[in-house]
Amino acid sequence: MTRNLKQFRKKVFRLKLRTGVETFKGSGTWDEVIVKKEFPVAETAVLICDMWDKHWCEGATERVTRMAPIMNSVIKAARRNGAQIIHSPSDTMNFYADTPYRMRIVSVPLVAPPKPLDLPIPPSLPIDDSDGGCDTGEKEVYKAWTRQNPAIEITDPDVISDNGQEIYSFMQQGGIKNLIIMGVHTNMCVLNRSFGIKQMTKWGVRCVLVRDLTDTMYNPKKSPYVSHDEGTKLVVEHIEKYWCPSILSDDLKETYPPEEPK
Numbered sequence: 001m002t003r004n005l006k007q008f009r010k011k012v013f014r015l016k017l018r019t020g021v022e023t024f025k026g027s028g029t030w031d032e033v034i035v036k037k038e039f040p041v042a043e044t045a046v047l048i049c050d051m052w053d054k055h056w057c058e059g060a061t062e063r064v065t066r067m068a069p070i071m072n073s074v075i076k077a078a079r080r081n082g083a084q085i086i087h088s089p090s091d092t093m094n095f096y097a098d099t100p101y102r103m104r105i106v107s108v109p110l111v112a113p114p115k116p117l118d119l120p121i122p123p124s125l126p127i128d129d130s131d132g133g134c135d136t137g138e139k140e141v142y143k144a145w146t147r148q149n150p151a152i153e154i155t156d157p158d159v160i161s162d163n164g165q166e167i168y169s170f171m172q173q174g175g176i177k178n179l180i181i182m183g184v185h186t187n188m189c190v191l192n193r194s195f196g197i198k199q200m201t202k203w204g205v206r207c208v209l210v211r212d213l214t215d216t217m218y219n220p221k222k223s224p225y226v227s228h229d230e231g232t233k234l235v236v237e238h239i240e241k242y243w244c245p246s247i248l249s250d251d252l253k254e255t256y257p258p259e260e261p262k
Helices: 058-080 100-106 164-174 197-202 228-242
Strands: 012-021 031-040 044-049 084-088 178-184 206-215
Touching (some): 044 164, 058 084, 084 164, 206 228
């Protein structure tokens, strides 16, 4: 089943995009700016990054477990409003191999991505995650996940993929230009997966991070020695400065007719 877009052709999401601007270049001082943009529903997808059933870090598992039902309610609203939903629980594709959601995207012919944009190299992240970022003491890194968190519903016309070229090809086939990303972990998978913010931005996709539905792998015992939540906030601000804007999830709960040109 594909999206029936007839009823959504003239609907838009009205997004309040938060971005960081160095108003006076070279000053090192950044201002927070809100830019209002309309994203046509027919051209917009919501991607859920690595919201697994379990993580090797107990703290990460607990935070995802708390977030998943809240995220599911937002996803249901976005789906109802006509957005394409893409589930991307990396390294679990065998679990979904025979489902229509996986087969739907595998059947799409692959498209060669464009030459990556030549973007400036941003500074390092503002947090030290070199210890793996676990805040509850676990040290053994292993594949604890087998599927996406079951609190997040997968239904028609959703698709499932953890492959950036598959997702890019699916978006190209469907005329999708905007990718709204939620999930974990902001400083790792959300940025660096083949379907993450960095790669998709380099391929010319307009990416947006949902800042109230994400989390970092950060241990407050590492620099800059702030709380876990503050560490997440710092990473979000870094992304807003150097990669893409962010929104709050409420922006996905309603759609509107496009505003008339003034």
